[in-house]
Each structure stands twice: as structure tokens, then as C-alpha cells.
Amino acid sequence: MRIGFIGTGVMGKSIVKHFFSAGHEVAVYNRTKSKTDELIELGAAWQATPAEVTSVSEIVFSMVGYPSDVEEIYYGSNSIFSVEVTGKLLVDLTTSTPTLAERIYQTAKEKGADALDAPVSGGDLGAQNGTLTIMVGGDQTAYKRIIPLFEIMGKSFSLQGAAGAGQHTKMANQIMIAGTMTGMTEMLVYAKAANLDVSKVLETLGGGAAQNWSMTNYAPRILKSDYSPGFFVKHFIKDLKIALDEAKKMQLDLPATKLATELYERLADQGFENDGTQALIKLWWTES
Secondary structure, eight states: OEEEEEOOSHHHHHHHHHHHHTTOEEEEEOSSGGGGHHHHHHTOEEOSSHHHHHHTOSEEEEOOSSHHHHHHHHHSTTOGGGSOOTTOEEEEOSOOOHHHHHHHHHHHHHTTOEEEEOOEESHHHHHHHTOEEEEEESOHHHHHHHHHHHHHHEEEEEEEESTTHHHHHHHHHHHHHHHHHHHHHHHHHHHHHTTOOHHHHHHHHTTSTTOOHHHHHHHHHHHTTOOOOSSBHHHHHHHHHHHHHHHHHTTOOOHHHHHHHHHHHHHIIIIITTSBGGGGGGGTOTTO
């Protein structure tokens, strides 16, 4: 299958490697070309614009940073929609807004293509291991078409509803993650202040009701002072703000999510926006 992939960052690069391993042809584009060097060495075909990627691909994935980036690669100059897309399947893996997902879906339909919004969860490790969770919005026929590729990159995927439903599901996911990240961080702060053996505490809590993905995957990194980004602080702030905006439209008040957003904004203001989300501990452990 001829696959196009726009956005080969921390997670995108690993996904492309899985496609290679499965025997697919992949054309790639990234705003910073050097981030595609390893993939080109593996056999990826570099394309200079999103339009060129689209022209040579049957299925086009995009995985960029912000909704504004999604809008640019779909609607800007030399964009996906600037070329013929009839019969193609366009899959946006970016965590973006439901409104933009609906717009892309409608434009794709008008141009004879299919589009899915399919944000993912699982971070860098999920991408590396091919165990991402994929939340999908769009038509059933398009979803069935993409399942063989989702099976390569993820362990869990499901169609949540019409266009935009994938993004709404990802917002629900990020709301939950916000709670587990703040809980995990404060747990570590408390355990250390109580002069407990933090490693032993983690082992014990991991066997009980407190067990959660954030604690399992991020607490060990914190103890090693590893704040490399499985998921950037700046992108998490973006996600939480989208969630709060969508909640406001539904006349919902989410105080815990608001507080988590404020904490991460404080972290970014201190210069840690390019760290991983586990860097939240730096608001307490200044020596780390």
C-alpha cells in the first residue's frame, strides 16, 4: 500500500517504521526535513510539501502539533486539499478540535475523498511498541478500510461516531490523564516528604487500586530525572484548553481539569514547555 505520512515527530517516526516493517511504501513530509533523515535511510520517499505526499499516496496520515498546523497542511498553500484527492483516505492522528475534524470531513466528501479524525493515546512508548489506543470519528466504510493499518500501529481502536467523535473521545481521555498526572505527582511529593522509600511505595501502589498508566510509565522516569518528552508539556496544555473550550460549549464546569491546566501553564512559564508531561514534579522538586 502507498502510504503518506505528514509529521514525523516523536510518535510519527515510530509509526512509519512499523509501516515499513509491514512491507508498505511510505512517502514522508516534515516541516523540519532533518527529522525524516532516519526514515529516508530506511527507504521512505521524501516529498517537499503535503501536496506532493498526497499526490503519491492512497492513504495520507497527518500527525502535527496544533490545530493551526492541521489547518495549514489541509487548507494552506501546497496542502492536501490543493491537489486531487478523489478516492483517497485522509487520516488525521493529531489531537485537534472536533470542529476542524468536521470541516475536514466535509471538504473531503465534497472532493470525493474520505476523512477520519483518529487521535491517539499511548505516548512515545505506545508508538514505539505499536500499542497505541486510537479513537476514531467518521464513516464506517472508511473505518473498515483503515483497520489493517491501525492493527499495525495500535492495540486498541474503535469508531466512536461521526466526524469529530474521535476528537471528543480524546478530550475525555486527556481529562482523565490530567487527573492521573496530578495525582501521581502529588503522591510522589507526599511519599518523599514522609521519608518513605519511593521505589517501594510505587511497587506497592502498583499492585492495588492506585495503579494507573501514568504511574507505571512516568514515575520511574521521574526517579531517574528523565524528563524527555513522551508527550510535550506544551501539547498537553493545548489539549486541555481544547477540552475546556468544548466543555464550555456544553455548559460544563470541570474544576479539576482547570486546575491541572493552570499547573501545567505554570510549568511552561518556568521554561519547561518542551519537557515531557512528567516534568510537572518540577513544581515541587526544584532540585531534580
